[in-house]
Amino acid sequence: MESKFRYILFGVALTLTTLLGALVFSGGQKAQAGSQDTSILGSTENEALEQASFEKLADTAEEKLSFLSERQLLIDQWAEAVAQSPGWWHVVVRYDREDGDYGTLPNGKTIPADALGERWYLLNEAGVVESAISIMRDLDGEEVQFATFQDGTWRHFGLNSVYQGDPPALTWEQHLEAGTISSMTRRELTTDNQQSEVQFVIRHSFPPVPLDDEGGETATGGMLVETYDGKTGQILRGEKVLLLGGNEQERQILDSFEYLVFERVQGLPEDVRHLLDREINE
Amino acid sequence: MKDSYKRAFTFLLIGVTVLLLGATYRAVVAGCCQTYSPFAGSTAYAAKNNITITIYVWRAEIMSGMGSYQGGGPAIDEIGWTFWHVYEECDGAVWEYKELSAQSRRDTNWAYDLHQQGFSCSGSSQYTGNRGNHVFKEGGQVINMAPEYRKQFP
Numbered sequence: 108m109e110s111k112f113r114y115i116l117f118g119v120a121l122t123l124t125t126l127l128g129a130l131v132f133s134g135g136q137k138a139q140a141g142s143q144d145t146s147i148l149g150s151t152e153n154e155a156l157e158q159a160s161f162e163k164l165a166d167t168a169e170e171k172l173s174f175l176s177e178r179q180l181l182i183d184q185w186a187e188a189v190a191q192s193p194g195w196w197h198v199v200v201r202y203d204r205e206d207g208d209y210g211t212l213p214n215g216k217t218i219p220a221d222a223l224g225e226r227w228y229l230l231n232e233a234g235v236v237e238s239a240i241s242i243m244r245d246l247d248g249e250e251v252q253f254a255t256f257q258d259g260t261w262r263h264f265g266l267n268s269v270y271q272g273d274p275p276a277l278t279w280e281q282h283l284e285a286g287t288i289s290s291m292t293r294r295e296l297t298t299d300n301q302q303s304e305v306q307f308v309i310r311h312s313f314p315p316v317p318l319d320d321e322g323g324e325t326a327t328g329g330m331l332v333e334t335y336d337g338k339t340g341q342i343l344r345g346e347k348v349l350l351l352g353g354n355e356q357e358r359q360i361l362d363s364f365e366y367l368v369f370e371r372v373q374g375l376p377e378d379v380r381h382l383l384d385r386e387i388n389e
Numbered sequence: 390m391k392d393s394y395k396r397a398f399t400f401l402l403i404g405v406t407v408l409l410l411g412a413t414y415r416a417v418v419a420g421c422c423q424t425y426s427p428f429a430g431s432t433a434y435a436a437k438n439n440i441t442i443t444i445y446v447w448r449a450e451i452m453s454g455m456g457s458y459q460g461g462g463p464a465i466d467e468i469g470w471t472f473w474h475v476y477e478e479c480d481g482a483v484w485e486y487k488e489l490s491a492q493s494r495r496d497t498n499w500a501y502d503l504h505q506q507g508f509s510c511s512g513s514s515q516y517t518g519n520r521g522n523h524v525f526k527e528g529g530q531v532i533n534m535a536p537e538y539r540k541q542f543p
Contacts, residue, residue, distance in 0.1 A: 200480075202484075202510065209484065209485045210476075210485055212483060213486075222482075224480060226480060239481060240481075241480055241481025243482040251482075253481075256481065263478075263481075265483050266476070266483060275481060277513070278513065279513055280513045281513075283444075287443075313443050317505060318507065319504050319506060326445065326446055345511055347508075349445050349446070349507045359507065361508065361509045361510070361511075362484075362511050
């Protein structure tokens, strides 16, 4: 019995050692990869990006951290205020993009460059979105596509597909790493009706990345412009720009947006409520 | 040592081993983007990947391979994909849907392509999507695999 026990113990210990080794190796690989991904082909491009970013970080780290901290406080302030009011929320955002071909959906609708994103979110007591409806319309108000989220499932009628996924976020969430920012500007603005706004211009630079859509152009940086309500922390508008020639003159505006509506509502309009009952015919 | 203690200790070790086996399986298998099937005396792999290059630019990859998703197996009559679509999604809406080139390579064991573009929308919930039908032909045999890869951006 004693000898049998020793064999079992030895076998189990050997297996454990092998498994622990495999896990440590796997974890080490993930840690090396950091927050960036790796190509199927094992590209090391991202290591170069991180290195370049760290070189630029040293001079202005404290200032950037201070601006980033203020930005995050504004985001959190608005998120906490919204979380205090569970129920249905209605959000409308206007998007403005450069003219171009953004493709045709499997439902046959052409994706417009400029559009309205109209969304409803059901926020629960814990501040988590339980249900959501997202409708994209063109600027004439015609529906292009819609999707619903219920019980952890997205139903994308434009894609004719169903996906399991995390609940969408109702408030603005764009986490930024200080180490990837090359410079950052903070502006205080006052509107005509004396509303105070805080604007951040966040610039990134990175090693040249060839783009397939820009006729061989190479992206060398980017810029985010975000404007927040200085009192409530709500994001009001933003812009995302790709810098193509290493300076701010050669640029492609990927997207600019403006929140038109952000309101707590008593319930869903009848013509929207029925969308939650629709099923995908795959 | 009493037999009852030995048995309890052995069960404990076996339990921990089973848990670690589960963790190892997840570490190796989960989170990636490939599927495979026995084919032509080897294995046919269909793989897709979406990579965040920066918070402005992403890359979609597609690969059909024999033996592994990077090739290495036997050459077959035809390998590639019949369609390849990539998309960007923001807050529940698709903001760009792109139809990329099909590819068909003959007498080889792999086919690969990539596409890089700026991420064209800003949102709180952002995804990149990569879908397409991989095809493998050898003699009279044909198989198709169409795994879709969808990943949170950035």
